[in-house]
Amino acid sequence: MKTKLDLTPNPIAETQPAMTDDMGAVVVFHGVVRGREDEKSIRGIHYEANTAMARHQFKIIFAAIEKQWPIESIRLVHRVGEVAVNEASLWVEVIAPHRAEAFAACQFLIDEMKQKVPIWKRALN
Numbered sequence: 001m002k003t004k005l006d007l008t009p010n011p012i013a014e015t016q017p018a019m020t021d022d023m024g025a026v027v028v029f030h031g032v033v034r035g036r037e038d039e040k041s042i043r044g045i046h047y048e049a050n051t052a053m054a055r056h057q058f059k060i061i062f063a064a065i066e067k068q069w070p071i072e073s074i075r076l077v078h079r080v081g082e083v084a085v086n087e088a089s090l091w092v093e094v095i096a097p098h099r100a101e102a103f104a105a106c107q108f109l110i111d112e113m114k115q116k117v118p119i120w121k122r123a124l125n
Helices: 051-068 099-116
Strands: 002-008 025-032 044-049 073-079 081-084 088-096 119-124
Touching: 002 051, 025 099, 044 073, 051 073, 051 099, 073 099, 088 099
Parallel strands: 002 073
Antiparallel strands: 025 088, 044 081, 044 119, 073 088
């Protein structure tokens, strides 16, 4: 399985999926900053990460995915720094032979990331 991980302060620029002829599903997820946090209006979110530990935890999550599903590739971009309302803070692309595997792996990745990857957020008022 190929993986690409980017933690960046730059806006997310999507790219075209690169896959082999045997693949039939591409699942793309955008996590977008909402205008409310804890019932209060905000102007954005500030994300901070322990980069070395985040990369380590993502490797563990990617390895778990590789054991469970026949995924060809995963690309993930997570913003750090300030991200304004309505901007993407997370972009995930999962390529697999079939949609069920791609959706399941994407869901698993996001759920595990939320629980285990040291990326913290603070609302900007």
